[in-house]
Amino acid sequence: MxxxxxxxxxxxxxxxxxxxxxxxxxxxxxxxxxxxxxxxxxxxxxxxxxxxxxxxxxxxxxxxxxxxxxxxxxxxxxxxxxxLRAVAEDCPFPAAELEGRQLHATYLSEPVDAGRFASVDAQAYLPEEFRLGERVMYLYTPNGLGRSKLAEALGRPALYKGVMATTRNWNTVVKLVELTRD
Incomplete structure (x- = not known):
């Protein structure tokens, strides 16, 4: 099959x-x-x-x-x-209420624990936020990824040592769910 x-x-x-x-x-x-x-x-x-x-x-x-x-x-x-469907369904942010450019999923090659990102002071970047899921990081950037200071802080290569990461905006996340249906 x-x-x-x-x-x-x-x-x-x-x-x-x-x-x-x-x-x-x-x-x-x-x-x-x-x-x-x-x-x-x-x-x-x-x-x-x-x-x-x-x-x-x-x-x-x-x-x-x-x-x-x-x-x-x-x-x-x-x-x-x-x-892909589970990533979309498990999103901790109100995806249906946001524009695609405000929400992103960073797909990870393996599970990571929150300790890996302990050096990032999440409170300092509010209202931007990130949350970890199953081999995915959800990133909420109200003004878009290009202007995001949190995305810049989370983009440091040292945080991903040994892990491959690639980010997609929410419109792409949703479209890939649709395109991969059996």
């Missing part, structure tokens, strides 16, 4: 760096034997179906294929529809 997945590529097509045309990304995914391949936006979101249940193996195969095709390494997370 085929499972619907989203592939979340980190840091492509940003500021002219690590260019990955979406048509070529679709070819890479099809070349790996995946079906129902589609891309969403230009920021490294692809959906596909596969009979495999090993999300880590799917991500690693895609990372190798992207590096072979484009000549640079790109971190990739692969998440199934059930996980």
């Amino acid at each position: 085929s499972i619907g997945y989203a592939a979340l590529l980190r840091g492509i097509n940003v500021g002219g760096h690590k260019k990955v045309p979406m048509a070529e990304l679709r070819e890479v995914l099809e070349g790996l034997g995946h079906a129902d391949v589609a891309t969403y936006l230009q920021s490294g979101n692809a959906v596909f179906t596969s009979d495999s249940t090993d999300q880590q193996a799917l991500a690693e195969a895609l990372e190798r294929a992207v590096e072979k095709r484009f000549g640079f390494a790109v971190g990739c997370l692969v998440r199934d529809h059930a996980y």
Whole structure:
């Protein structure tokens, strides 16, 4: 039975760096034997179906294929529809009342504990807030991510040592749930 997945590529097509045309990304995914391949936006979101249940193996195969095709390494997370739906449903912020640019999900390669972010004084950034979920960080930025001081503080690489992280706005979070339905 085929499972619907989203592939979340980190840091492509940003500021002219690590260019990955979406048509070529679709070819890479099809070349790996995946079906129902589609891309969403230009920021490294692809959906596909596969009979495999090993999300880590799917991500690693895609990372190798992207590096072979484009000549640079790109971190990739692969998440199934059930996980993506749970992220949307478990959001601790009132998503339905917010604009997509005000709410973000940072998908994480593995679970992290709150202690990892203890150096970030959350009170100092209010009304901006973040909360941790299952391999995800929810980030509420009322004025958008680009103006967020909290996002800047949370973006320090030292906080993610050993963990791959990639962020999507809430509109993309919701769309990926829709696109990965079985």
